[in-house]
Amino acid sequence: MNHTDLTLRPITGPEELDLFCQLTYALDHELADDLAAGRRRPGWMWVALRGGELVARAAWWGRAEEPVPFLLDVFDVEDAAVGARLVRTAMAEILPPGTRPPTYNRMIPAEWRDEAAARSVVEDRMTALEQVGAQLLAERLRFEWRPGTAVAPPRNRLLFRPIRDVDEILELMTRVLDGTLDAHSRDDLTRMSAREAALRHYEDELAHYRSPRDWWRVATLPDGTPVGFVTPARNNYNPVIGYLAVLPEHRGNGYIDDILAEGTRILAAQDVSRIRAATDLGNIPMANAFRRAGYVNFERTITMAWP
Template structure:
């Protein structure tokens, strides 16, 4: 099959229909992403047999950035008339990804993380599982390994809005230095895989700054929404950053300081973040945590959030 395979970036917005022939939940966001500069045609690659789309890959960036931040689309057409075997499908995907990586990622640089949204029950359906595992094999063949599986949660209007318990007092974050200090402190004993990985290569303060600059600094909503939770005497207990990113209202960061863990304060803090967003009449709230962060996952479930999806995160080293 690969003898006549054409691997190239799309020519421009006019080829979005071609790129979107393989269905995926974020296809309808790609036009806006191109307009906003979060994607570029040269970051959106296709593998074609004649005019038949066999595979595709695309990278995403924060608005205004010149370098891609994530590889978030990698798909293989696995219908019977385009590939005879699983190995054939994976071969096509590998050809596409290797060719695209050589052009998109500067020579010698580490490729951006690969993230794929998948159904929450993906292991239970043979067809879905095959698709997930085929994509993972493609990425593995180019040198990446599984980093973490994450749970994605959603809250919709009509779900419970927790009432304040009165145990904690909430106030806005005073300034950037305060949120950075709190983010630094909560890294002690963190269960978050990305944070734990950062701590193997940098100080807690540097890890907090990196997280802030990569994510929180890009939120489109007022920082007055962010909340510090304190005891009645003013002693900080934790914080939450309800916000809106480029796509959804979110619970961006939620944490309890080490000395206050084990007291159930996570429920109070998540409740406040949910109330802040609910007061903005949002159509939904999204949140996520690592599969292994059981206390955080259980807090979302108790607060009426539904685990509607998962993500697979893979990294190159």
């Protein structure tokens, strides 16, 4: 599609990755493997060319077995208006009519507001996506635990056992949504019941982990009463603390530290090179727990979503 001398189109295949990567981002090194594995497709990777020069690009990520992408996670622009036009044009081709667009995630420096160049990168992309209807959903802190960091020993206040089955984890995930500080969950609760939101989270994320489910733990009091849970896991890219939560009636007792330490111990025992985790900027209790456990806030993400 042409607008004056602007051409908007998907790439033809892996042979155009060099063209696509004329603009750069931290995920570029994953693109070839993602294409080979079906997590990306040429039709989900679009470029805006002016006179043969790349001036904007956008790429969506999804699962090989699903026909519609799950996330917009590569978006680079030299001009916000061109970027908005590119995303609007691509989504009209990629998404079935009436489909809510996938959310947008952008990894950004931890102190991005303090650096003029980094701030411009973030705000230019946000401006472009606002022109096609997206709104800021959350700013998230990305944490990393590194080998050599001390792991707190068990304090014996809580016992830990494996999750019994999917029904149990779904029940716990439903219960912890009461009073949640997570922006994604709060957004889901405006559209569906707590049980539906828990099931969606499970099917979109936990069900796709590549690691054994017997790593997952329920935290209980000595009498067996559940207090919370943690799902240490491996996703397609890293070992992660996938989901950690304390049940509403047990919040405020510091159990979050015990549960995070258990999840960290399980992954550290696998001789991992790092453990990744994330939480919303506004989820101060969770962010502070990561810091107390020796996790480093090395980056942030911006998430935008369509109403």
